[in-house]
Amino acid sequence: MGGKVSCTLGEVKNRADLIVYWGGNPAECHPRHFTKYSLMPKGRFVPNGRKDRTMILVDIRETASAKAADIFLQVRPAKDFEMITVLRALIKEQPVDTKLVAETGLTLEELTDFAQRLKKAKFGVFFFGMGLSMTRGKHMNSAALLTLAAELNAFTKFVAMPMRGHGNVTGGDVIMRWTTGYPFGVNLARGYPRFNPGEYSTIDLLIRGDTDAVLVLGADPGATMPQPAIDHMVRVPTIVLDPKVTHTSKIARVHITTAVTGISAPGTAYRMDEIPLPLKPPLKSPYPTDEEVIRRIYQAVAKKPPLMPPVRPKVPRV
Amino acid sequence: MLRITGGKVYDPANGVNGVIRDVCIQDGRIVADVEAGRTINATGMVVFPGGVDVHTHVAGAALNFARAMIPEDHLHSEPFVRTAIRRGGISGATPTTYVTGYLYGGLGYTTVNEAAVPILSARHTHEELRDTPIVDKSTCVLMANNEILLDQLEAGETERARHFLAWCVGAAKAYGVKAVNPGGVTAWKWGKDANTLYELVPGYNKITPAGIIQSLARIVDDLGLPHPLHLHCNNLGVPGNYATTLETLKLVESNRAHIAHIQYHAYGGNDWTTMRSESTRIADYFNAHPNLTADAGAVLFGNTVTITADGPWQHLLYKLTGRKWGNIDVENETGCGVVPYVYKEKNLVNAIQWAVGLEMLLLISDPWRMSLTTDHPNGAAFWRYPEIIELLMNADFRREQIKKLPPKVLERIILPELTREYTLYEIAIITSAGPARSLGLRQKGHLGIGADADVAVFNDIKEARKMFAYPRYVIKGGEVVIEEGEVRKTVEGHSLLTQPFHDPKIADFIRPLFQQYYTMSFDNYPVEMERLEHPDVQPCTQANS
Amino acid sequence: MELTVTKDATCTFCGCVCDDIELHSDGTKITNTKAACVLGKSWFLNHTAERLYPDALIDGKEATVDEAVEAAAEYLYLAHLPLVYGLSNITCEAQRESVALAELIGGVVDSHTSL
Numbered sequence: 001m002g003g004k005v006s007c008t009l010g011e012v013k014n015r016a017d018l019i020v021y022w023g024g025n026p027a028e029c030h031p032r033h034f035t036k037y038s039l040m041p042k043g044r045f046v047p048n049g050r051k052d053r054t055m056i057l058v059d060i061r062e063t064a065s066a067k068a069a070d071i072f073l074q075v076r077p078a079k080d081f082e083m084i085t086v087l088r089a090l091i092k093e094q095p096v097d098t099k100l101v102a103e104t105g106l107t108l109e110e111l112t113d114f115a116q117r118l119k120k121a122k123f124g125v126f127f128f129g130m131g132l133s134m135t136r137g138k139h140m141n142s143a144a145l146l147t148l149a150a151e152l153n154a155f156t157k158f159v160a161m162p163m164r165g166h167g168n169v170t171g172g173d174v175i176m177r178w179t180t181g182y183p184f185g186v187n188l189a190r191g192y193p194r195f196n197p198g199e200y201s202t203i204d205l206l207i208r209g210d211t212d213a214v215l216v217l218g219a220d221p222g223a224t225m226p227q228p229a230i231d232h233m234v235r236v237p238t239i240v241l242d243p244k245v246t247h248t249s250k251i252a253r254v255h256i257t258t259a260v261t262g263i264s265a266p267g268t269a270y271r272m273d274e275i276p277l278p279l280k281p282p283l284k285s286p287y288p289t290d291e292e293v294i295r296r297i298y299q300a301v302a303k304k305p306p307l308m309p310p311v312r313p314k315v316p317r318v
Numbered sequence: 319m320l321r322i323t324g325g326k327v328y329d330p331a332n333g334v335n336g337v338i339r340d341v342c343i344q345d346g347r348i349v350a351d352v353e354a355g356r357t358i359n360a361t362g363m364v365v366f367p368g369g370v371d372v373h374t375h376v377a378g379a380a381l382n383f384a385r386a387m388i389p390e391d392h393l394h395s396e397p398f399v400r401t402a403i404r405r406g407g408i409s410g411a412t413p414t415t416y417v418t419g420y421l422y423g424g425l426g427y428t429t430v431n432e433a434a435v436p437i438l439s440a441r442h443t444h445e446e447l448r449d450t451p452i453v454d455k456s457t458c459v460l461m462a463n464n465e466i467l468l469d470q471l472e473a474g475e476t477e478r479a480r481h482f483l484a485w486c487v488g489a490a491k492a493y494g495v496k497a498v499n500p501g502g503v504t505a506w507k508w509g510k511d512a513n514t515l516y517e518l519v520p521g522y523n524k525i526t527p528a529g530i531i532q533s534l535a536r537i538v539d540d541l542g543l544p545h546p547l548h549l550h551c552n553n554l555g556v557p558g559n560y561a562t563t564l565e566t567l568k569l570v571e572s573n574r575a576h577i578a579h580i581q582y583h584a585y586g587g588n589d590w591t592t593m594r595s596e597s598t599r600i601a602d603y604f605n606a607h608p609n610l611t612a613d614a615g616a617v618l619f620g621n622t623v624t625i626t627a628d629g630p631w632q633h634l635l636y637k638l639t640g641r642k643w644g645n646i647d648v649e650n651e652t653g654c655g656v657v658p659y660v661y662k663e664k665n666l667v668n669a670i671q672w673a674v675g676l677e678m679l680l681l682i683s684d685p686w687r688m689s690l691t692t693d694h695p696n697g698a699a700f701w702r703y704p705e706i707i708e709l710l711m712n713a714d715f716r717r718e719q720i721k722k723l724p725p726k727v728l729e730r731i732i733l734p735e736l737t738r739e740y741t742l743y744e745i746a747i748i749t750s751a752g753p754a755r756s757l758g759l760r761q762k763g764h765l766g767i768g769a770d771a772d773v774a775v776f777n778d779i780k781e782a783r784k785m786f787a788y789p790r791y792v793i794k795g796g797e798v799v800i801e802e803g804e805v806r807k808t809v810e811g812h813s814l815l816t817q818p819f820h821d822p823k824i825a826d827f828i829r830p831l832f833q834q835y836y837t838m839s840f841d842n843y844p845v846e847m848e849r850l851e852h853p854d855v856q857p858c859t860q861a862n863s
Numbered sequence: 864m865e866l867t868v869t870k871d872a873t874c875t876f877c878g879c880v881c882d883d884i885e886l887h888s889d890g891t892k893i894t895n896t897k898a899a900c901v902l903g904k905s906w907f908l909n910h911t912a913e914r915l916y917p918d919a920l921i922d923g924k925e926a927t928v929d930e931a932v933e934a935a936a937e938y939l940y941l942a943h944l945p946l947v948y949g950l951s952n953i954t955c956e957a958q959r960e961s962v963a964l965a966e967l968i969g970g971v972v973d974s975h976t977s978l
Binding site: 029030031032033036037134163164165166167168169170171172173174175176179180183184185186187188189190191197200201202203205206210211212213214215216217218219221236237239241243244245249250252253254255256257260261262263264265266267268269270271272275276277278279280281282283284285286287288289290291293294295296297298300301302304 | 867869871872873874875876877878879880881882883886888890891892893900901902903907910911912913914915916917918919920921922923928931932933934935936938939940941942943944945946947948949950951952953954955956957958959960961962963964965966967968969970971972973974975976977978
């Protein structure tokens with residue numbers, strides 16, 4: 001188990017005849033996902049667009065996206081992992097525990113039909129949202145679904161993709177990977193990257209009080225994070241770079257107003273499928289860009305006496 | 319200004335074989351003489367032109383995907399602690415970008431060719447290459463499964479195909495053209511593969527892998543690209559694939575071609591239990607056909623991660639290993655698979671792969687046409703090249719290593735019979751002069767007057783492993799970047815690219831197709847020249863046609 | 864102010880990152896959008912080039928960018944384990960600078976992904 005079997009969104013547009021949204025509500029959170037990438041467009045091998053595709057929505061409640069679905073499967077809250085496990089057994093024609101099936105809130109008939117559709121698809125895709133990845137089980141749910149997608153490739157072509165949320169969060173992952181080797185939560189205190197989710201992740205650092213200064217960029221944790229985390233940001237020097245004075249700015253020691261990404265700040269952003277796109281800002285901001293301010297902070301720190309003794313670098317022995 | 323004096327110079331492109339002479343540098347170039355400046359005393363050392371890697375995977379969506387997949391490998395990797403001169407990072411199978419530059423520089427390598435770039439994510443590749451210091455960089459764009467191109471070939475529109483391909487090289491800001499499992503990756507989009515060269519590609523009525531290979535090789539030559547078609551043959555890694563490889567080589571008889579990681583394409587047998595080496599057959603054909611160049615794709619035992627645009631092969635490898643599997647199909651263009659892998663000395667298949675890599679290097683008689691690579695990180699990480707050099711230069715050491723293999727492997731390989739030992743002159747060819755010539759980079763891989771001042775200075779000692787792992791000095795573009803085994807300066811590299819001629823009207827032809835098949839805007843598709851670090855356009859031999 | 868039209872602009876509001884948006888602007892405001900969804904439209908229309916906020920604040924009081932940069936640098940320099948957090952609504956170029964800064968100050972760099 002492990003890994004990710006995925007594709008760029010154009011593959012879905014051109015080929016997918018079975019589209020499954022799991023724990024996400026694209027109709028309200030990613031409004032053009034249906035029309036631009038997945039459900040509606042006429043693709044190279046699905047020339048009739050919507051008519052050539054089947055859409056199944058799996059969620060704990062009937063959201064606005066259910067209207068667009070051919071089949072809606074209402075899973076009992078926090079039973080996604082169990083449901084995926086049953087499906088993994090069904091596609092391999094393994095016997096399943098009826099008690100376990102009952103727990104999912106769905107009938108064996110519904111699940112068997114679902115499993116059959118997954119196997120019979122010419123090109124199937126799972127798009128999974130925070131309803132799967134941020135509820136009980138968290139990354140284990142995502143891992144289970146990714147494994148189901150990988151295993152389906154024994155029968156047909158199947159891929160899976162997370163419905164990444166806000167703005168350029170994907171770009172952050174991509175850039176941290178090439179500069180540090182890890183996608184998030186990277187500790188550089190020893191001068192080289194270390195990774196340990198749960199230890200070096202933001203919420204944990206804040207709630208435990210491990211960090212003694214916070215620089216917040218392109219986010220407003222003061223509005224969204226658990227109270228103990230916010231309390232710690234109040235205690236330590238917090239610095240915010242944002243186009244607006246945010247909730248976090250109000251608890252911060254320093255706020256710097258910056259230009260708006262893609263509106264008055266140029267650069268690059270990554271799409272959820274990790275395709276980089278150029279930004280074309282139409283406006284000229286009276287404020288500096290984040291890039292410029294961060295670089296200036298860097299230069300201001302670099303002028304101070306070095307934190308580590310200036311050791312002569314070694315090319316490590318191989 | 320810089321003078322390297324007293325060293326034994328190996329400059330095969332200029333026929334210089336171990337002659338003690340001065341190498342002089344001014345304004346980033348090799349010059350006849352300098353009047354002032356620093357002098358490096360290289361007495362007791364050897365002087366090579368800076369290394370050139372003709373086939374490696376160091377940047378882009380696929381490698382960066384692999385980085386995310388193997389945090390457990392990073393944990394055991396060599397950490398690079400940040401200093402005033404260099405950035406922090408980690409080494410291992412997929413080093414971070416800055417560390418990639420330091421490690422290549424630290425081996426005396428100054429030019430690398432990133433061998434697999436989809437146009438759709440070329441912007442990403444170039445961003446990573448900009449964060450890869452010290453080395454100059456070229457890229458090859460993936461074309462053999464590009465559906466718009468295949469449509470043109472299907473329709474018999476070869477001229478339009480040529481213009482389209484030339485436009486794509488320009489759009490991706492690439493240097494050359496790569497073909498990976500022609501037709502097979504297209505088939506993979508439906509979960510299939512292309513197993514023979516003459517079956518129709520799924521979704522097409524006329525074109526076959528053979529047809530794609532021939533058309534691409536011809537187009538690349540017609541455009542006068544400095545580097546021939548960079549070809550990853552069909553059936554990579556599969557027992558019995560030597561037959562496919564031989565057929566492929568015959569297909570490109572009247573064109574130039576560079577055969578990538580030839581080790582992976584020289585196996586006999588019918589399945590994993592009967593697999594054996596067929597390196598002799600491939601080498602015999604190759605030796606008789608001067609239109610071909612190749613790189614080794616040698617394997618070393620140990621932990622690594624395999625990354626290739628060959629999606630179906632990676633699915634097979636996942637089924638074989640039962641380990642993690644990553645896959646990204648890129649719309650209309652290509653695929654990509656990532657599977658972590660361990661080459662084990664005691665595993666029969668792995669032992670054969672190890673032997674075949676060395677056999678190919680030893681059997682191909684003209685070192686000018688055979689470059690040292692491991693298809694990094696597929697066969698092993700590039701920073702292990704010195705281990706391979708030791709195996710090539712020292713037949714006794716080789717015999718010691720063969721003794722560690724499972725005995726039953728001996729009847730499947732011919733390595734024990736090979737007594738050839740590489741000379742320093744030949745090592746300078748396979749690590750620098752040869753790959754530079756194969757890439758068509760006239761200012762690289764030699765120390766003649768006017769060449770780029772990329773120079774590596776090594777201790778002249780018997781143990782090649784140590785000698786090549788720790789250069790005494792590395793000079794890049796005239797700057798001393800490595801000295802006494804330490805990074806002293808981190809210069810920026812150049813982006814090497816070509817802009818082959820195409821009919822400007824071809825964009826009008828592509829635009830509507832693009833809007834139909836792609837999900838990004840056509841005008842956002844080409845990589846902007848400003849994004850490249852020191853762009854350096856290399857000439858094509860055909861200015862237009 | 865003259866009306867300008869930007870074609871194939873990219874919207875960074877959600878992970879779709881649509882790059883086929885047409886934006887009409889008068890130099891200070893975006894006056895109209897084409898092809899954007901309801902979320903994208905409000906994103907574009909709600910951000911202007913007006914000077915609506917002070918350049919910078921230190922302890923809630925207005926300050927210059929220079930002063931704020933110095934203050935930020937001092938806090939980050941003195942901290943034992945500073946945290947650089949967020950990185951979602953900024954450009955890749957800014958993210959790249961953020962990692963470099965985190966390395967310089969010996970801190971942790973983290974994004975929304977860890978939530």
